[in-house]
Amino acid sequence: MSKPFVYGTAVFGENFTDREAETKRLKMNFEAGVNTILISPRRTGKTSLVYHAVEQITDPSVKVVMMDIYDCRDEYEFYERFASAVLKGMTTKAEQAMALAKSFLSRLSPKISISPEPSQEFSVSLGIGPKTEKPEEILDLPERIAQKRNLNIVVCIDEFQQVGEFPDSLNFQKKVRGVWQLQKKVSYCLFGSKKHMMDRLFQDRAKPFYHFGDMFFLGTIPREEWVKYIVQRFGTRNMTISEEIAGRLCDKVESYSSYVQQLAWNVMIETEGVVTEQNLESGYELLIRQTSALFVRQLANLTVYQMNYLKALDAGLHTGFASSNILEEYRLGSKSNIARIENVLISKELIEKKEDGVYFADPVFAFWFHREYCK
Ligand SMILES: Nc1ncnc2c1ncn2[C@@H]1O[C@H](COP(=O)(O)OP(=O)(O)OP(=O)(O)O)[C@@H](O)[C@H]1O
Ligand SMILES: [Mg+2]
Incomplete structure (x- = not known):
């Protein structure tokens, strides 16, 4: 049985609601090779939306590469992550990834290790550093593969604001933009939170990524959509919540995506049968207790x-x-x-x-x- 409410990770399937217009726009950008920049406050639903839109792609010539750079600290870690994500995005077989690496990144000595867990993929380590392959060649890897195999590739990079933290970030950004803007068969979907950092990369005329693509801000899911979702999810557990209380649940957290799901789950735990005002209040108090340690730290x-x-x-x-x-x-x-x-x-x-x-x-x-x- 799927969980009634999910928070803290990207959501899929029955736990994903609304975002129809945004999904359509992303899907069309992906299929037309239009670069996209997606910005929202934390935990609004960027990652979930990108995965959802990727699932809707119907054009078989489009291949998607997913990567998350939240922990990359400099450009070399970025190139390493980039190249291994591209290789992994092209094949699920470790041997094929190895062969690809050898033919496209000839100056490196790629190592591929197969994870002992059958559910997990293999991991690629390329040993990229200042003295190995030229960054430009690595940045051009998806284009070279796409040309050779007659594919269109979409590279989705999560937590992209991280590049603003790299040493000598501006030079890095120039290098990247210089290569990416010439690519014909590869497009990028760059997304992240920390709006002030994303704005600095994309909204400043003096910066290389200014006007890089279709830029959009992800807002909250409308209250009425949340109400439908909450009522339906309670229903799957044979519980009832009135539209009125479901609406107030949204208002208490200003329809902030991850809080709606967290609060709804708290309320469900408190409830037997039919949700009361009191259940909503207790669920909210629980939410405050769950979040207060983090808030204390933020004020430290x-x-x-x-x-x-x-x-x-x-x-x-x-x-x-x-x-x-x-x-x-x-x-x-x-x-x-x-x-x-x-x-x-x-x-x-x-x-x-x-x-x-x-x-x-x-x-x-x-x-x-x-x-x-x-x-
Ligand atoms: N379309 C959606 N339908 C239902 N719930 C959603 C949706 N999008 C986001 N959420 C809720 O918000 C939470 C965070 O979603 P997600 O991780 O996609 O956001 P994010 O913007 O990528 O967050 P972060 O800033 O942490 O990277 C999910 O766990 C879920 O509770
Ligand atoms: Mg995310």
């Missing part, structure tokens, strides 16, 4: 000024932090301090800037912060 190294800024936000302020009465009332230091405070809080993903002002990035954090520090 904040300065008094940064804490005071969060308190001002909690009091309902969204703009005008640098005006003298606000600086004084909330003890925020000097006017020039504000930009610094905001930069730190944005990089810690505690706040986000929207068109009309600054907001807490996470609705559950906002609730918890209010309860702990503002009463």
Whole structure:
């Protein structure tokens, strides 16, 4: 039996809901070879959406390569991950991957180890470093394979914001863009959270990846879609939740994808038969307990000024932090301090800037912060 609610990992099948327009757009980009950049706050559903769209591809000439670079610390780790993901994306057989590596990356001595677990794939190690194959050749690997085999390849790179952290990142970005933009049979889907970092890569005219592709921001799943989903999932366990309570469940977490599923699961645990108001409240309290340790850690190294800024936000302020009465009332230091405070809080993903002002990035954090520090 599939789980009624899933959170913390990408979701598939019955646990995936809505996103029809976004799925269609991604699928069309994939099949037409259009580069895509997908940005959203954390745990909104990027990874799930990309996998979902990949499943919908019907054109047999399109091959997809998936990679995640969350732990790559420099360009060489990136090339290693890139080349091995491309090889793995082309075949499920270790010997074939080895043969491909030998014919396309002739200067390397690739090693392929087969995992003892039958369910797991083989792993590829290429030993790429500053003195081995030229980066440009590795970056061109998918194009060379695609040309040779008459395929179209889509390379999906998760947590792409990580490249902004590489040493000498700008040069790396120039190199990558220089190679990728000439490729005819390969397109890229670059996605990640940490909006401020993704914005720095893709929204700045002076940067190599500016205007690299179709850029879209993934918002929340609409409330009515969540309500349908929640009601249906409770139904699979012979439980009932009214549309009204399901709607309020969404409102409590502002329809934030992973929290909706986590809270719904908490509520299900609390419920016998029919969901009551009380079950919703207990489920929410459980959610606060589950998340509070993380929130405590997020606040650990904040300065008094940064804490005071969060308190001002909690009091309902969204703009005008640098005006003298606000600086004084909330003890925020000097006017020039504000930009610094905001930069730190944005990089810690505690706040986000929207068109009309600054907001807490996470609705559950906002609730918890209010309860702990503002009463
Ligand atoms: N389409 C969806 N339908 C139902 N639930 C979803 C959907 N998309 C995301 N979720 C919920 O959000 C959670 C996070 O999804 P996912 O890992 O795809 O997001 P992400 O944006 O890639 O997150 P991260 O920022 O951690 O990489 C899932 O575990 C699930 O609970
Ligand atoms: Mg993800």
